[in-house]
Amino acid sequence: MGSDQLPERLDVVAVAPHPDDLEILCGGTLAKLVKQGYKVGIFDLTSGEPTPRGTLATRKKEAEEARRILGVQVRVNVELPNRVLMDGPEARFALATQFRRYRPGIVIVAGGRTPAASPDHLQGQLIGEAARFYSQLTKWDERFDGTSPYRVPHLVYIPYPFDAETRHWHSQFVVDISDTIDQKIAAVRAYESQFDTARFQKVEHLIRSTNGFHGARCGYMFGELFALPTPIGAVDLVQVVHGSKGSLAPVQLPGKDHPPMG
């Protein structure tokens, strides 16, 4: 496949097993990235079906409606099997092929265990990490639909909220989603086959309380918590410590004009 046949590059791609996972986890940030001018993709590893009230056709329609509400430009279904999603070579090849096609600058992977929910979630993390590594490998193009090697520069985790392990991950940071929380809630509401009125009330409560908690820790109304696989590098201590309030201008530190203690 020549590069002239490839789709336009994406700035940020988010990966999770089921259509609705990423809306619940980081829909506010995805909508915000679009508002900030970035090209964003959602890669669902599976159709998310079967489920008790869903069908393939309705889930697909709901996912498209959620994409439209968030303003995300691209939504790809990797078409791996729901419920029995397992990390393995074929799953890695399938996702890495999409990374090679869309060449994202940042990949966000839903991370962590959900011991009381779908085991697909942890497998999705493993597939995401491995596919990001595989994407750059040479001499294997035939395993990736003839696409050329592409190295994804950055990996970011969006942790599942109930996972006790991810709470201790280092390099956590919170994105202010105060101005996109309503878009996020509306995108989740699009999944009517998954959330009837009673279930939607529960998930909305979960989102508002979790994002309210994480946001409040950083001085925002609502925030989404992310983590990096590495420490956060800094060339400017002041920017990291104080610049999170939105200003990129040189920071006037509180107390700077105070007379020296005499």
Ligand SMILES: [Zn+2]
């Ligand atoms: Zn899920």
